[in-house]
Amino acid sequence: MTATTYLYVPGDMPQRFGKALRSGTDAVVLDLEDAVVAARKDEARTSVAEWVARCDPDGIELWVRVNPGDVQARDIRAVAGPNLTGIWLPKVESVRELEVADRILTECGADDARLSALVETATGLMAAPDIARSPRLRFLQIGEVDLAADLGIEVDDSAEQLLFARSRVVTASAAAGIEPPVAAVSVNFTDLPAFEADTRRLRRLGFAGRACIHPKQLQSVRAVFTPTAEEIGRAEEVLSRLASATSGVGVDAHGHLIDEAVARSARRVLARAR
Incomplete structure (x- = not known):
């Protein structure tokens, strides 16, 4: 079964890892990037690597969002193992970044691990059709806050300013024959009817599943992506x-x-x- 709910967990909070696994989500995303301050990156990497190696996923997908830049290879090597479903690569702008990640996973013997590329810049958005054909890539995503900042656009509640970007990654995914993209997170976990309506709009645009920052969002996402x-x-x-x-x-x-x-x-x- 393809996952529809992807629950983020900060990589420096190991006390939450097991809870996330039992939350009812289809996939857990252990975050080494934005959720972890620079001073705790090494600690988070160690905690995530140890937990991924010894846990029993029991059918739940385990993804790790790694850092960009010089420490990315170290992040990937640390978490590569039999329990790892795959790696989320932030701020991807070219096929080369996925080729490097693919090579590292191969060197680590993680033959089954997949990749997901987050498009978060104008350069990455324009390269999306090529990125979609990269090795090991399972699906694309958009880092919408970062992308909006890079484009210099102001996004209101309708998010119509992101329509081009969203449609581009959906089209690139279909053209490459990969899974539809996973929708970006929403910071709204209190007004669940509004969150569900927003998720339903994303489904109609061609997204399949959504990343979540709070367990309260899981039921709404599953309701949207499960046919009645x-x-x-x-x-x-x-x-x-x-x-x-x-x-x-x-x-x-x-x-x-x-x-x-x-x-x-x-x-x-x-x-x-x-």
Whole structure:
């Protein structure tokens, strides 16, 4: 099953690691970057590496967001191991950064570990189609706060200022044949109806899953990305009617045309349900 909820945990708070694993999330993201001040980076790296090596994920994905720059290789080497699902690379601007990470993981014997690239600059955004075809890449993401700062834009509640960036990474992902991008975090974990509505807009744009900063957000994200019984029934009906059609097109219960493009969307709904 593809994960839809990704819960961030600061890498210098090992007392929270186990709680995150039992929170009901599909994936835990141990953060060595923004959540950890410079003076505690080494301590966080050690704590995360030790925990990842000895924990029992029990089916939960374990990702680590590493630091950019000179310490990135050290971060990756420290956490590479059999329990690691993959690495989140921040501020990616070129394919070369993923190639370097791929080589390090190979040297460490982490053959199954995957990568996710966070697009957080204008340079990275324009390079997204190439980045999407990088080795080991499972999905793209946007670091929306950093990207907005780099672009010099002011984002309001509608976030319409980010529409181009969001659509670009969705398109780049589809063109490269990788998983759809995971939506960026929201600092809102108190007004859950608003958070859920925002997440639903991101799903309609083509995102699949969302990073979370608080366990309270998990249920809303799962509700958005889990098809309802009505959606499943409608998808099954579309496929059934098209299969029984005497030509390459059919008609649904509302008299609307059904073709292979409609069927692809229906199959996607059923895949999410599974």
